[in-house]
Amino acid sequence: MTELIRLHYPIVNFKKPVQQVVAMGFFDGVHLGHQAVLARAKQEAEKRGVPLAVLTYDPHPIVAFQKLNQPLRYLTPLEQKVSIMSRLGVDKVYVMRFTSKLSKLKGQSFVDEVLMHLNPLTVVAGFDHLYGANGTNSDMSHLLVYAKERFGVITVPELDDLNQKISSSTIRKYLDNGNVDMVTKQLGHPHATTGTVVHGEARGRELGYPTANIQTPENEWLPGIGIYAVKIQINNQWYLGMASIGRNVTFGEARPITVEINILDFKEEIYGEAVQVEWYHYLRGEVKFNGVQSLINQLKLDAEDTHRYFNDK
Template sequence: MQVIEGLPDKAEPSVLALGNFDGVHQGHRRLLAGGLAEARRQGIPLAVLVFYPHPWRVLFPERELKLLTTQQERLRIFAEVGVGIVYLLPFTRQLAEMTPEQFVRDIVLSLNTRHIMVGFNYSFGSKGMGTPADLSLFGERYGFKVSVLQAQAVKGKVISSSAIRRALSAGDISLAREMLGRCPCLCGKVVSGEQRGRQLGFPTANLLVPPGLMWPKRGVYAVRTVFTGRTVYGMMNIGMKPTFHAQYSPTVEVHFIDFEGDLYGKELSVSILERLRDERKFADISELKEQLAQDARRARRWADGEKGASR
């Protein structure tokens, strides 16, 4: 997969998918699948145009926006599904002030676009005035086709990045997983912590999550990761350590079951399987250790269930 920063001097003909693609969820994947089918029919690659930073961070800097995926993870998924070219275009105030037609003339046409794929709620141009219907009219004027994917839903709920953020905020991992088409995950570098998990008999890897990423609701989760080619299961705590601190910045700690090894400095992507319980304050260390043992047993059952399903 080619990753091209900015607009190229000369672009090869392509089918172009437009959108933010945060999370690359099931709706995005269906859009990309339609684009791939059209690209194969025409014998040209599927390209994706992605703005960075996310337009909302430029237009509404006062609003906190937590993203579902890092740029690196998004590119990895694009490659996995068969995207041939990704154009990474810096989003600026100047770009935001383009009229819808300027956007088409200056950006879409410069990418040698033969066919465009967009979702039903795609907007473009100044103040998001351009709609998929407008894009179709411009296509008739400038010589490209447009396909619009209608709303996709699971359990009667429209799939969207915002809906997935709401599910994660509520701790609804099942719904988030269905909308994503895979487990939600947290990624980051393993850093040193208070070493308290080791003292409790449950050593943890403390994950430094990149700023601006979405965290699920505080609590304990069953998780898995892949480290040096091996799938490892465990439990993850997202919280503020209320048993030990009156006030503490939220942290992400992962205890891996049946695993020994030095993870410091390693980059991990931790897939979240299910929520086990809420965060809580314990009366004493023995009560906490007893609960951790119960959490570990439940996490192990998740691991055994997944291993059994894969046989």
């Protein structure tokens, strides 16, 4: 099991670990580009016979540089990020609190006062990784100079998808546009969110399509408004579903955005259950229907499309 160790700058009262390979990055989403970095670092660790550690940060570095106009949201909140890294063979995850003091460290100081505490044999990061204050040559091309022969440096080149850079920012844009198929392609796995099943307005039950209303943590990045084919995990069991992210515009104006999932071939009450949702395919946009029967007819088509999508996979 991956060990999680929290750090704060300046680092004090910290016992230096055994030599290890250290992969650096924020790794939001742990997408295919991140996975390439971790795979190269794992290869190096196995070749050297040492553990593989990751140095990452919390919260997102943006908090140290600008005012936020909305809550911080992540493709993979920390717990989920560590879980994925564990499956990829990471032995330790060092989570450095990202503060103003840390953000002002110049490259050489970052190496001397942060990295060297981790006793790196080799440091691995993506080609565009930055590790110190802006404008201070804190990029991968300068890291070997700052290392002063104390550790090796491996820079992993850009990974692209049909000439489209694979990046967390690109994936966030795809999510906002509802393009979860491309999100899956760039992540290498479906985008996942969590939540708790809570009471809603019970309209779905009246229509013959009861829904689980999911209260999602505000720090998780939901797809844009629309109807999706999903899988939902309840008590370690996975089910197929069709999910709506929207305002239920058929029943009124200026309504809040909700997440509702009709779980196919499922009749149990599950209020209070913790769930995980995997977002697979965009079915259609949200539509304001002329009447209840038109909505019911569309829900029937949505259920058929959802079954068809998963049967074809």
